[in-house]
Amino acid sequence: MPDPLPGAAPRRIAHLDMDAFYASVELLRRPELRGLPVVIGGRRAGPDGAPRPLSEYAGRGVVTTCTYEARAYGVHSAMAMMKARALCPQALMLPADFDEYRRLSRLFKAAIAAIAPEIEDRGIDEVYIDLTQVAGESRSLGQALKRAVREATGLTCSIAIAPNKLLAKIGSELDKPDGLTLIEPEDLEEVIWPLPARRINGIGPKAGERLAKLDIVTIGDLARERPEFLVRHFGERYGRWLHACAWGRDDRPVVTHQEPVSRSRETTFEEDTRDWDEIAAVLSRLCRQVGEDLQRRGYAGRTIGVKLRYDNFRIVTRDNTVAEAVNDPAAIRRAAFAALARVAPQRRLARPIRLIGVRVGALVRPGSAIAPSGPAPGETLRLF
DNA sequence: TCTGGGGTCCTAGGACCC
């Protein structure tokens, strides 16, 4: 997207984030758990689907999300369940019910679409919304969106409305839960610069560490650096991007439709294993699942990849690109095992394996007229 | 008390072709 022409109306972009989404959905069905620390994660529920005490948990899972009461004990998403158990043994634990979360996700997105149709999906619990062409003052639009989401689902969300996606995303975190934040360009210095650089979507743990070593902790610290300095330390592309972010500049459009790039399935073994029969059986099952998934959705792919994670967390991947896009489980399995065979034998089972996965990439819709890559070598492109 | 599963995008090097 080019910069807006001088005189063009500034954009108005909302970021809407559901509050503790999975946990909140569970509380809708179990109001008796309101006010208690509840953790979503683990594989099985108690009798009758009842929550289990976290103190009984043993396994390798992580916290998918948790209620604000559990967060008060330091529990958060992606934390090992065993660690959460140590922090808050009195918490209750429920397994994730993704079918139900997807149902509520469709409901809240439909409610938003009735007000503003230009929506970018960012997963099950967040969206960007382009409000530039929607009539109304920002605060009342934000309130209308929150009301619509609550009426459709009974759930609360947090919204920020800003000149672009970068600032809207940062803003929706500022007043959680149930917040509404408006950010104007002139708020940059006072509202954005004091925040940690890690709040920028795209600065993760590694970049955050590297910045901290350069004494860059806040977004304001980042803004004070010359772009050339950032380019020297982070490369041309990432360095320029960091500088632009710090100054609140972002012209990415709201993308209302994106074709999928890959589909995958992976699983972590209950215990690390070097048992080839077990590994092969699990890989076959994953190939079948990903194939069925592709067929259901009408896609096929040419690049089949396998992934191994060893007990020391080292990851090895191998890709195998085949001549024609496939989606039947047998063809995926053949390609996946061929890829796996390319991991050197002395490496393959050198250590116990923790996880195995399969991915199908370079997706096409087999029914579509012309594949994005054009005709295969030696093949004539048929136009009719 | 270690660390799930499903994604996207970027980089860098090598093969191959013109």
Add this chain to the structure above:
DNA sequence: TCTGGGGTCCTAGGACCC
């Protein structure tokens, strides 16, 4: 015989996000 670029495709690994 030796010397070029540029472009595309593929691969492996890694960072990051929800």
